Amino acid sequence: MSVFDIEIDALTGVSAHLAQYRGKAMLIANVASKCGLTPQYAVLERLHERFGPRGFTVLGAPCNQFMNQEPGSADEIAAFCSATYGVTFPMTEKIDVNGETRHPLYVALVDTPDADGYTGDIRWNFEKFVIAPDGAVVARFAPQVDPEDPAVIGAIEAVLPG
Known part of the structure; x- marks a missing residue:
């Protein structure tokens, strides 16, 4: 199963099945205002x-689990x-990225290690994941x-489809 098999609502409330991004490179980040x-x-x-233009998108996933830093409504x-x-x-609906109510998208993401080998729970807002096409x-x-750290740019460029 890939992240493209996961359903999630868009911030606007309509279905935003991730299959629409199949074939694109992505950067997914849990975000807060x-x-x-x-x-x-x-x-x-x-x-x-x-x-x-080279087949890439950012996807923001609002989350209010870190000191209530995303308290607002979708609008x-x-x-x-x-x-x-x-x-x-694009932005998803507000979701949980940790705990028993963790969204399936983050279930699929959290076992990926960072450069220091860390896996597991999301540590704070704006943790980033690069997804291949x-x-x-x-x-x-x-x-x-x-x-825009060179390591992030390098990871994105390595998986761009074009």
């Missing part, structure tokens, strides 16, 4: 614009991201790693 790392939204948007989250950071990349999870990056 009231976090010290929230400025990463702008960097994620730059990646989305830079690599989008509030969408308005904040668009107005504050110009976000155009076949749905394989190929890289994991800690929340504090800048989305």
Whole structure:
């Protein structure tokens, strides 16, 4: 089973089956609007614009599990991201990334090790995963790693389909 077999709703509430991204490279990040790392939204948007024409997308997954830093409704989250950071990349419904109510998407992601060998629970907002066009999870990056860090860019470029 690949991440492309997982169903998740879009932030707008409609079904956003991940199969629509089959054949594309992706970067998935759990996101929050009231976090010290929230400025990463702008960097994620730059990646989305830079690599989008080459078969890439960023997918943001709002999560309120870390000190309630994503308290808003779907409409509030969408308005904040668009107005504050110009976000155009797709966003999922607000989900849990840890615990008994962990969304199946994150069940599929958390066993992937980062560069230090860490696997398991998501540590904070803006933990990043790079997905290959076949749905394989190929890289994991800690929340504090800048989305334009050379290691992140290298992982994305290594799996671009074009």
